[in-house]
Amino acid sequence: MFLVTELVTLLATNLILTQALGTSTLFIAAGNRKNLLWTAITITVFTSVGSGAAYTVNRLLPNGLADLTLLFYTLIVGAIYVLFLAVLYYTDFASFATARKYVHISAFNCAVMGTLFTITERAEAYPELNTFVRFVLSGAEAGTGFILAAFILTAAYRKLNSAKVPASFRGFPAMLVYLGLISMAVYALR
Amino acid sequence: MQTKVKTERFIWIDVMVTLLTLWLMDFFYYGIRAVVLGGVCIAVSVTAELISLRLMGRKFTADDLTCVSDALIITLMLPAVFDMKAAAIACVFAVAAAKNIFGGRLNMIFSPAAAAYVFLYTSWKNQLLMFPEPHVRTGVFEKAANLVSSASHSFNITGRMSATDFELLLGNVSGPAGAVSILLLAVAAVVLLLRRSISAGAFIGSISATVLLALIVPASVTRADSVKYTLCCNMVLFASVYITADRRIAPKRWYFAFFYGFFVAMFSYILVITTAKENAIVLVSLLFTPVALGFRNLEKRIELTEREEQAEAERLAAEADADGEEALPDEE
Amino acid sequence: MKNKKTAVFDGLLGDNTVLSALMVISPVIMCGSTLMNAVALMYAFSAITFFSVLIGSFVPKRLPYAAKIIIRAVIASIVYIPVRTVAREFFPDVITRVGIYFPLLAVNSLIVVQSETKFARMKRGTMIASLVFYILGFDAVMAVTAFVRELLAYGTINGRLVDADTLISGLGLPFGGFIFLGLLCGLYRKVRSVIRRENSETGGDGNVSGN
Numbered sequence: 044m045f046l047v048t049e050l051v052t053l054l055a056t057n058l059i060l061t062q063a064l065g066t067s068t069l070f071i072a073a074g075n076r077k078n079l080l081w082t083a084i085t086i087t088v089f090t091s092v093g094s095g096a097a098y099t100v101n102r103l104l105p106n107g108l109a110d111l112t113l114l115f116y117t118l119i120v121g122a123i124y125v126l127f128l129a130v131l132y133y134t135d136f137a138s139f140a141t142a143r144k145y146v147h148i149s150a151f152n153c154a155v156m157g158t159l160f161t162i163t164e165r166a167e168a169y170p171e172l173n174t175f176v177r178f179v180l181s182g183a184e185a186g187t188g189f190i191l192a193a194f195i196l197t198a199a200y201r202k203l204n205s206a207k208v209p210a211s212f213r214g215f216p217a218m219l220v221y222l223g224l225i226s227m228a229v230y231a232l233r
Numbered sequence: 234m235q236t237k238v239k240t241e242r243f244i245w246i247d248v249m250v251t252l253l254t255l256w257l258m259d260f261f262y263y264g265i266r267a268v269v270l271g272g273v274c275i276a277v278s279v280t281a282e283l284i285s286l287r288l289m290g291r292k293f294t295a296d297d298l299t300c301v302s303d304a305l306i307i308t309l310m311l312p313a314v315f316d317m318k319a320a321a322i323a324c325v326f327a328v329a330a331a332k333n334i335f336g337g338r339l340n341m342i343f344s345p346a347a348a349a350y351v352f353l354y355t356s357w358k359n360q361l362l363m364f365p366e367p368h369v370r371t372g373v374f375e376k377a378a379n380l381v382s383s384a385s386h387s388f389n390i391t392g393r394m395s396a397t398d399f400e401l402l403l404g405n406v407s408g409p410a411g412a413v414s415i416l417l418l419a420v421a422a423v424v425l426l427l428r429r430s431i432s433a434g435a436f437i438g439s440i441s442a443t444v445l446l447a448l449i450v451p452a453s454v455t456r457a458d459s460v461k462y463t464l465c466c467n468m469v470l471f472a473s474v475y476i477t478a479d480r481r482i483a484p485k486r487w488y489f490a491f492f493y494g495f496f497v498a499m500f501s502y503i504l505v506i507t508t509a510k511e512n513a514i515v516l517v518s519l520l521f522t523p524v525a526l527g528f529r530n531l532e533k534r535i536e537l538t539e540r541e542e543q544a545e546a547e548r549l550a551a552e553a554d555a556d557g558e559e560a561l562p563d564e565e
Numbered sequence: 566m567k568n569k570k571t572a573v574f575d576g577l578l579g580d581n582t583v584l585s586a587l588m589v590i591s592p593v594i595m596c597g598s599t600l601m602n603a604v605a606l607m608y609a610f611s612a613i614t615f616f617s618v619l620i621g622s623f624v625p626k627r628l629p630y631a632a633k634i635i636i637r638a639v640i641a642s643i644v645y646i647p648v649r650t651v652a653r654e655f656f657p658d659v660i661t662r663v664g665i666y667f668p669l670l671a672v673n674s675l676i677v678v679q680s681e682t683k684f685a686r687m688k689r690g691t692m693i694a695s696l697v698f699y700i701l702g703f704d705a706v707m708a709v710t711a712f713v714r715e716l717l718a719y720g721t722i723n724g725r726l727v728d729a730d731t732l733i734s735g736l737g738l739p740f741g742g743f744i745f746l747g748l749l750c751g752l753y754r755k756v757r758s759v760i761r762r763e764n765s766e767t768g769g770d771g772n773v774s775g776n
Contacts, residue, residue, distance in 0.1 A: 044450070047503040054520075063594040063739055067587050067674060110649055113668040114642040121635035128631055147630070151638050151677045153591045153669050160665035198523035198530065199342055207336035209289050209751075211758065215587050216750040220334050223743030224348055228520040230740055231354050232504070232513075318731045330744055334751070356735035 055233050058154055058185050059192040060226040062161070065154025069189070070215055072148065073196050081142075083193045085127075085149040087186025090158040092123050094182025097159040098175050101166070116159050117151075124150040158185040195225055244480060245299055247430040251421035252305040252475075255411040258404060263313035264370035267410055270317060271308040277321040278304035281328040289333065299338055299481075300328055306346035306475050309411025310468065310515070311353070312364040314377035319357050323349040341481040342526065347472075347519045354516065362386065362511055364407040383408040385466035389509035392453045394462050401465050409512075412471035415464075422474045431478035434487035438494025439473040439514075440464070446502045467505055472514040473498070484528035493528055497521050576699030583706040583746075584753040588674040592666045593703075593710055594742030600723040603711030605652060605659040607704045610670050612648045617641040617676045618684055618696050626685060637680055641671040675699060706749070714745060 058064040065086065072082035096119040104115065127146050132139050149155065162181045166173040172181070196218065202208075203217040212220075259267040282300040286293050304324055311320060331348035332341065353361050363380035371377050384406040388394050396406045404414030412418070425431040444460055451459035464470055477483065477494050484490045500521070501513040510516070582588050589610070596602045621637040628636070645668060652660055652667070660667060679699075684692045715721055718737030720729030735741045 044503050044507065047500055048507060051504070061739060063591040063742065064669075066590055066594075070587060110646050113645055113671055114639065117635075117638045117642040117672070121638065124631060124635065147634070151634060151672050152674075153672065156672050157591070157665060157669055160668060164665060195523045198526040201530065202335065202340055202342055202526065205336060205340050207340040209334070209336070211755040212334050212747075212751040216747045216754065217335055219590075219743050219747030219750060220330060221342065223740045223747060224331060224343055224351075225520065225523070226740035226743055227348075227355055227735070228351055228516055230738060231351050231516045232510070232520065316731075322731065322733065330748070334747075352735060355738065355740070356733050 051232055053184065053188055053191065054229045056184070057188040057192055057229065058157060058161075059189065059222065060229050062157065064157035064161075065152055065189055065192075066219075066222070068148055068152045068154055069193060069196060070218055072193070073200055073218070076197060078145070079193045079197060080190075081145045082148055083186070083190040085145045086152075086154050086189050087183060088127070089120065089123060089149055089155045090182040090186040090189075091179055092182070093119055093155055093159055094162055094178040094185075095175060096123070097163060098173075098178040101163055112163075113156075116156060119159075120150055120155060154185075154189055158182055161185070192222075196222070241296060243428075244430040245296075245302060247425055247428050248302050248475070249305070251425060252302060252309065252411070254421070255309055255414060255417055256305060258414045258417055259309065259313060259410040262367045262404065263365065263410060266371045266373055266375075267308075267313040269373050270311065270313065270315060270320060271305060273317045274304040274308045274320055274324050275301050277324040278328055281325045282333070285329050285333040286337070289337065291337070296338065300332075300345075303327055303332075303345040303349075306411075307349045309471070310346070310350050310409045310512075311361070312377075312380070313410045314365050314371045314380070316357070316360060319353065319360065323353050326352050338481070343522050344476050344479050344482050344518060347476050347515050350512075350515050351519050354512075364409070366407055367405050381407050383511065384413070385468070386509075386511050388452075388462055388466045389505055389511060394453075394458070394466075398461070401462075409468060409471070412468040413465075415470060418470045418474065422470065425474060425478075430480070431474060432480050432483035432487075432490045432494075433478075434490030435483040435494035436473050436478040438491035438496075439469075439477045439498040440494075441491075442495040442498035443469055443473075443502055446499060450502075450506060452502075452506050463502065463505075467501075467514060468512045469498070469501075469514055472512075472518060476515060476518045482522070482525055484525060484532060486528075486532055489528040489532060493521070493525050496524065574698050576695060576697075576702040577705065578702075579757065580702075581706065581753065582675060582699050582702040584702075584750045585757075586674075586679075587750075588679070589670070589703055590746060592663075592670060593707055594746055595739055596663050596666050597707055597710040597714060597742060598718060598737040599715045599721075600708070600711045601656075601659055602663055603707045605656040605663060606666070606670065607707050608656075609648055609652060609667055610673070610703055610707075611700045612651075613641060613644050613671050614673065614675050614700055615696060616644045617671070618680050619693065620644070621676070621680050622684065622689060622692060630681065633681055634677055638672055638677055641676045645671040675703075710742075710745060710749065714741065 278300040327345035327349035447463040453459040501517040504513040
C-alpha cells in the first residue's frame with residue numbers, strides 16, 4: 044500500500060504530467076528507445092546535482108537579490124554541463140562523440156531549470172524541505188518522474204506514429220493528446 | 234480477415250445486448266429521462282463518428298457502430314439526471330479525442346468510455362457524483378432535486394452498507410444508473426465470458442485481485458461483508474466487464490490480461506481504502522493504459538520471435554530433407 | 566523551390582515556433598488558460614528572446630558549441646532582470662500567478678538551441694526579421710490558446726464575463742492545455758498541408774502546373 048501511495052505521489056508531482064516541463068525534450072528523445080533512456084538518466088543527474096547546488100545558492104544569495112536567482116541557476120547548470128562533458132571526455136573518449144549529444148539536450152531545458160525553481164518554491168512553502176539532503180532527493184525524484192514519463196510515452200510510441208493515425212496528428216500532436224489523457228487520469232487521482 | 238470482421242461484429246452484438254438490458258433497468262428505475270440521456274449520447278456519438286471518419290477520409294461501416302456501445306457505457310456510468318450538454322460533450326471527447334485522433338477502432342489506445350468518464354470527473358465532478366434515489370422520476374427538461382451521494386460513497390466512508398443484499402442485487406440503491414444492478418451485471422459477465430466477447434483473463438484478474446485484497450485488507454467489519462460490498466460498489470463489476478476486460482484494450486494472451494486486470498483492481502482497491510475515492514477502477518483503468526500497451530508490445534515481440542523460430546525450423550527441415558534426398562542416390 | 570524572401574515569415578506560419586517546432590510549449594500549456602497570463606508571457610517571451618538572440622549574435626562563432634550555449638543562456642538570464650522589473654510594474658498579479666514559468670522563458674529552445682542551429686547562419690538583417698516572425702509565431706499561438714481556453718473553461722474574455730452556457734473547467738487545467746494544444750497542432754498541420762498542396766499545384770506563382 045505504501046508503494047501505491049508513493050507511486051501516486053510520484054505521478055502527482057511528475058514534471059511532465061502535471062507541470063508540462065521537459066515535454067519538448069521528451070518528444071525529441073522519444074524517437075529512439077536508447078536515446079530516451081540515456082537522456083532521462085542524464086536529466087536525472089542534472090536535476091539531482093543541480094538541486095544540491097541550488098540549495099547552496101539559495102543560502103548564500105541575499106533576499107534583496109532574488110532577481111539574480113535565474114542567473115546563478117544558469118551558471119550552476121552551465122558548470123555541471125562543462126563538468127559532465129569533461130568527465131565524459133577524459134573517462135570514455137571512445138563514446139564521447141555519441142554520449143555528448145545527450146548532455147547537450149539535457150543541459151538547458153525546462154525540465155532541469157523548472158526542477159530547481161519548483162524545489163525552491165516548495166522549500167519556501169514548507170521549511171522542513173529546506174535542507175541539502177531534501178533538495179538532492181527532490182531533484183532525484185524529479186528525474187525519476189521524467190524517466191517514468193519516458194516509459195509511459197515509449198509504451199505508446201509505435202501506435203502514436205502508426206500509419207493508421209491521420210497524417211495531421213501522427214507523431215507530436217498525438218503524443219500531446221496522449222500525454223494529456225494520462226495527465227487527466229493523474230489529476231483525477233489527486 | 235472476414236472471420237475476424239465477423240467475430241468483431243458478434244462481439245459488438247453481444248456487448249450491445251447486455252448493455253441494452255442494463256439500459257432497460259435504468260428506465261425501470263429512473264423513467265424516460267434515462268432513456269433520453271442514452272439517446273442523446275448515442276446520437277451525438279454517431280454524429281461525431283460520422284464527421285471524424287469523413288475528415289479522416291474513411292467510410293462509416295457497420296464496424297464503426299462500436300461508438301454506440303461506448304455511448305451506452307458512458308450513459309450507464311452517469312447519474313440518470315446528468316446534464317445532457319455535458320454528457321454530449323463527453324461523448325464527442327470520447328469519439329474524437331480519445332479514439333479517432335489515434336486512428337479510430339483500427340488503432341485503439343484508450344477505452345473511450347473510461348476517457349469520457351475521467352473527463353467528466355475532472356470537469357463536472359460534483360454533478361457526476363450526485364444521484365437521484367431509485368424510482369424518483371425526473372422530467373426530461375426538469376432540474377433534478379433531492380440528489381444524494383451514492384451507496385458506494387457511503388460504503389467508502391463508513392465501511393457499512395445501508396441497503397439489503399436483495400436491494401443490492403436488483404440495483405435498488407443510489408448510484409450510476411447501469412452499474413448498480415449487480416444481478417444483471419453478473420449474468421452479463423457470465424454470458425460475455427462464455428461467448429468470449431470480453432477478455433476472460435482481464436476480468437478474472439480484476440475480480441481475483443478485488444476478492445483477495447478484500448480478504449487480506451478488509452474494507453468492512455467482517456471479511457465476508459468486505460468481499461461482498463467491494464464487488465458491488467464503486468463500479469467494480471461494471472468496469473471489470475466493460476472497461477478492463479474490453480478486448481480492444483486488454484492484452485490478448487490470457488496471462489498478460491490476467492496481470493493487467495489484477496494490477497488495475499489492486500491499485501484501485503488500495504485507492505478506495507486509503508483515499509475513499511469513488512469509482513477508482515475507472516480512473517485507474519485509464520491510467521494503466523500504458524501497462525496494457527506495454528503488454529501488447531511484448532506480445533507482438535513474442536509472436537515475431539515465434540514466427541522467426543518457426544521459419545528457421547522449417548528452413549532447417551527443408552535443408553535436411555534435401556540432404557537426405559541427395560544421399561539416397563549415392564547409397565543405391 | 567522555396568522563396569528565400571518568404572522563408573523569413575516561416576516562424577509565423579510555415580514553421581511556427583510552437584505548432585511546428587514544438588518549442589516553448591510548457592508556458593502555453595500551463596499558463597495559456599487566461600488572456601491576462603498570456604499577455605504577460607507574450608511580453609516577457611518577446612522581450613527576452615529578441616534581446617537575448619540579438620546580443621547573442623555577437624558571440625564569436627569559433628567558440629566551442631558548449632561555450633556558446635552557456636554564454637547565450639547567461640545573456641538571457643541577464644536580459645531577464647530588467648524585463649522582470651518592468652513586468653512587476655505592469656503585470657504585478659500575473660507574475661505571481663505565472664510563477665516559475667516566467668523565468669523559464671529565459672531558457673527557451675529558441676534562445677539556447679535555435680540561435681546556434683538557425684539564426685547564427687543568417688545575415689544580421691535577415692536574422693532579425695526571421696526572429697521577429699518566430700516570436701510572433703509564439704505570440705499568436707499563445708493568444709489563440711488563451712482566448713479559447715478562457716472562454717470555454719471560465720466563460721470570460723480577459724476577465725470579463727460573457728454569456729457562456731456550459732463551461733468545461735478541465736480545459737483550464739494542465740491536461741486541458743495538452744489536449745487543446747495537440748488538437749491545435751493537428752489542425753495547423755492539416756491547414757499547412759492543404760496550402761502547400763495548392764501552392765505546388767499552381768506552381769507557386771499562380772500558373773497552372775505544366776503550362
